[in-house]
Amino acid sequence: MDPEEFRRAGHAVVDWIADYWETVGQRPVTSQDPPGAVAAALPAGPTEQGEPVEAVLADLDRIVAPRLTHWQHPGFFGYFPANTSGPSVLGDLVSSGLGVQGMLWATGPACTELETVMLDWLADLLDLPKRFRSTGPGGGVIQDSASSAALVATLGALHRASKGRWRTDGVDRRYRAYASTQGHSSIEKAARMAGLGADGVRAIEVDPATQAMRPAALRAAIEADLAAGVVPAIVVATIGTTSTTAVDPVAEIGEICAEHGVWLHVDAAYAGSAAVCPELRWSHAGVEYADSYCFDPHKWLLTGFDCDAFWVADRGELIEALTVMPEYLRNAATESGVVIDYRDWQVPLGRRFRALKLWFVLRWYGVEGLRAHIRSGVALADRFAARVAADDRFELAAPHPFSLVCFRLRAGDEASAELLRRVNTTGRVLLTHTRIEGRYALRLAVGSPLTTEHHVDEAWHLLSTEADALLSD
Numbered sequence: 001m002d003p004e005e006f007r008r009a010g011h012a013v014v015d016w017i018a019d020y021w022e023t024v025g026q027r028p029v030t031s032q033d034p035p036g037a038v039a040a041a042l043p044a045g046p047t048e049q050g051e052p053v054e055a056v057l058a059d060l061d062r063i064v065a066p067r068l069t070h071w072q073h074p075g076f077f078g079y080f081p082a083n084t085s086g087p088s089v090l091g092d093l094v095s096s097g098l099g100v101q102g103m104l105w106a107t108g109p110a111c112t113e114l115e116t117v118m119l120d121w122l123a124d125l126l127d128l129p130k131r132f133r134s135t136g137p138g139g140g141v142i143q144d145s146a147s148s149a150a151l152v153a154t155l156g157a158l159h160r161a162s163k164g165r166w167r168t169d170g171v172d173r174r175y176r177a178y179a180s181t182q183g184h185s186s187i188e189k190a191a192r193m194a195g196l197g198a199d200g201v202r203a204i205e206v207d208p209a210t211q212a213m214r215p216a217a218l219r220a221a222i223e224a225d226l227a228a229g230v231v232p233a234i235v236v237a238t239i240g241t242t243s244t245t246a247v248d249p250v251a252e253i254g255e256i257c258a259e260h261g262v263w264l265h266v267d268a269a270y271a272g273s274a275a276v277c278p279e280l281r282w283s284h285a286g287v288e289y290a291d292s293y294c295f296d297p298h299k300w301l302l303t304g305f306d307c308d309a310f311w312v313a314d315r316g317e318l319i320e321a322l323t324v325m326p327e328y329l330r331n332a333a334t335e336s337g338v339v340i341d342y343r344d345w346q347v348p349l350g351r352r353f354r355a356l357k358l359w360f361v362l363r364w365y366g367v368e369g370l371r372a373h374i375r376s377g378v379a380l381a382d383r384f385a386a387r388v389a390a391d392d393r394f395e396l397a398a399p400h401p402f403s404l405v406c407f408r409l410r411a412g413d414e415a416s417a418e419l420l421r422r423v424n425t426t427g428r429v430l431l432t433h434t435r436i437e438g439r440y441a442l443r444l445a446v447g448s449p450l451t452t453e454h455h456v457d458e459a460w461h462l463l464s465t466e467a468d469a470l471l472s473d
């Protein structure tokens with residue numbers, strides 16, 4: 001494909017995406033086809049002779065698009081949002097076109113430096129502690145996901161807890177991680193990958209009303225472990241848990257960590273984006289105690305997957321934990337000690353130029369544009385929650401500080417699960433569910449940039465009429 005052919009085909013692809021965004025709201029949110037439908041529609045192998053891009057676009061229309069879950073659909077209220085946006089796609093396109101590998105500063109200086117500055121901008125935008133800035137002892141990096149951030153934080157913590165011995169001796173079951181019972185599954189996965197074993201994470205109980213970690217229970221667990229000769233390595237506090245968006249008391253947890261020299265990682269994967277709004281920064285009280293912090297612009301900040309922003313308070317400690325220097329990567333810039341080599345901040349060696357999509361997003365929307373997006377999500381969630389609260393058949397199942405509303409039918413678990421099934425089969429919305437203190441709850445998470453009052457009202461109307469039908473059955 002020469003540049004002229006690329007130009008022509010590229011325009012066609014951009015048109016295809018723009019058409020998709022214009023019409024996605026008219027599609028069913030989810031596909032009802034059985035497993036195997038897509039595979040059965042594909043040929044057994046590639047064509048002998050090359051085909052034009054138009055042929056691929058036709059099959060995108062015919063085979064792929066009808067069998068997707070449309071995450072950018074205005075009626076998508078499942079899980080957490082996974083935003084994308086025009087500027088994000090365009091920044092990613094430039095990244096693909098440049099095809100740069102940013103593993104070392106020397107393999108793409110602008111790739112590294114733009115990322116460092118974008119993470120400093122983001123730290124300012126969220127009003128994160130000064131020590132996370134690259135101009136201080138810390139710094140930020142883009143990880144593919146909050147799961148990778150949890151693994152990298154765990155490795156840094158093990159490095160500290162073992163006084164560097166984990167690099168040579170490995171780990172054994174003497175080290176432990178702590179998170180609330182509501183902590184994300186990636187924490188357990190990280191501990192397992194780091195070699196802490198099946199009981200490597202202690203699940204700390206939560207307050208039943210708020211679903212937030214109980215600091216006294218954390219203290220008791222750490223002290224019991226210390227008494228038994230186990231070394232507490234890392235505590236993961238969550239701002240905005242996946243189930244209900246509960247906010248752990250980070251300041252109280254931080255004080256306990258500081259007392260015992262335990263690494264504190266703050267996982268704000270979804271709710272970190274809320275901190276772009278000053279009125280929502282109460283949720284980040286105590287982050288000054290954190291040794292590391294992450295959030296996912298790819299969830300709620302208009303930046304396409306993958307983009308997790310991860311900061312450490314002491315970059316030296318992280319680099320010491322992760323660096324390996326083979327001869328073929330030696331270079332003068334690294335040896336000078338004045339550059340950042342991001343390969344030492346992550347698990348893989350290679351890395352894409354992901355800072356470009358952040359740059360495009362931050363410049364296109366500006367601070368006020370990003371705040372408007374977050375505020376719209378919060379306002380729409382409030383609007384929906386008010387409908388739930390005013391209806392005797394329903395009840396709110398948890399506080400809703402951000403843009404997720406957890407609710408249920410008072411008629412019980414089975415009725416609530418059946419209601420979810422019925423509204424989702426309409427194809428107009430997708431909601432998901434959770435359990436809170438053992439009881440079933442529906443989750444409605446607002447966040448698609450296309451979602452408006454109209455769509456939230458439609459979701460409520462569907463729930464309300466399906467509830468009528470179900471309760472009179």
Ligand SMILES: *Cc1c(COP(=O)(O)O)cnc(C)c1O
Nearest residue numbers: 145146147184241242267269270
């Ligand atoms: C979504 C989520 C994660 C995992 O996110 P990935 O970036 O997909 O790995 C981790 N923690 C919390 C609290 C989440 O909500």
